[in-house]
Amino acid sequence: MIRLDGVSKSYRTENGYRVILDDVSAVLPTDRNIGVLGRNGAGKSTLLRMIARAEAPDAGAIDMDVRVSWPLGFTGGFHGALTGRENLRFVCRIYDADIDNVTAFVDDFAELGEYFDMPIQTLSSGMRGRLAFGLSLAMHFDFYLVDELVSVGDHWFRAKAQREFERIREESGLLLVSHNPSTIRRFCDTGLVLRNGALTMFDELDDAIDFYLDDD
């Protein structure tokens, strides 16, 4: 599970502070597929990055007893001058994963062909997305963080990616951030609503969506 304990986070903007989380304590089950609903700018992506430990809360702590992925579809962790294969080796080293196995899986999954050995900066964003997605699958995380499914491109709609995504939903847990309730409805079974610095959890997804749509 992922435990948020008195977590606060805000950003300074030109119009003063924008509060994203205000002293939030919650326990997120990591064996469920959780949808995070919130309006644009509510701080959904920031919440996701804090859970990914790519960003620190201003106050409070986030603890977890499972291995959590980096935000899926996120390709900013690659070094542009290095090839896909070299970036993969780096990620394997820091996660202590078997380089040969992961390379074989990603090479087969991402279908980059000769681009696998070209610098990342020469790859299209779709290719980078396939590489990052394949790599995160190969890492066998316990819990996957997904920021806006649409942002990872058309490959989501390919059968192989869809199959792997279903496998994640079955075998691991999932936290999916979206401002679109129908995306959440399709992939998730429980829901969280982020609004005005508060995080509200619902066991039933429909209740979360009702609460989200009921915002005036």
Place this chain on the structure above:
Amino acid sequence: MRPAEAVGAPNGIAHGSQPPRMLDFAIRGFEVQARVIHAVILREVRTRFGAYHLGYLWAVIVPLLFISVLTFVHTALGRGRAYGVPIEVLLLSGMMTWRTFSDTNGQIASAYRSNRALLVYPMVTVIDIVIARGMLEFATKAVATFIIMILFIAAGVPAQIDDPLGVILGVATVTYFAMAYGHASGCIIVAIPSMSFLINSMRRILFFTSGALFLLSDIPAEWREYILLNPIAHIIDMVRGAWIASYSAPYYDINYILATGAALTVAAAVGEMTTRSKRMGARQ
């Protein structure tokens, strides 16, 4: 095919319900950090020196150029030798020590900006990148110094290092100073961006008072005590003494080096703690 389940827990997080003991935690954290530093070093070698490692050549050429010009100036001023060795040997020992400080410091200052992407991986911290870059810079400078020494000897200049251990210790010390000073000043710039002007000026002052360009004995005693406020001047004197047996290195004070090193370590640690969330939050 499926990759094997060969993936360890990240960042010292333990599996299972048994509460891990503190020692296990520390050892696990240490293992992870060693792994991360190793991976960052390999990555830095590839990105900095390129596929053909031509970048290493610059580490040799740049100091050679510097020393040639300085030797020319000193010779033109009528001094070809001091302390029983050619002036270029004194300049070489000072210049390699200074450049180790200066280049490592530059590497650390840009460590955060150029590796920001890495911080998306939860086990990678800025400290890991600082340590990786410092170790890599030390190794690069050690190899470059050795090569230049061989080139000098081949050219007939008696540049052999008389006390290799002392020189290695001195260069390691200056690398550590560069890491702590670089990280502390990096944190100051994150907190107060306008301080970067002051910090750049500071680097120049440190250079001109370091003794890389001159000999401390050339300076009148009443000015020398001001020069010796610069800990790098102490370290350079120490390295010169180790490199050249006939130079007794009377000016450096090991206690001053240790005290300023400790102060820089504290400054870097305080900077790290106070700016951590700001540095992470800056990423959008």
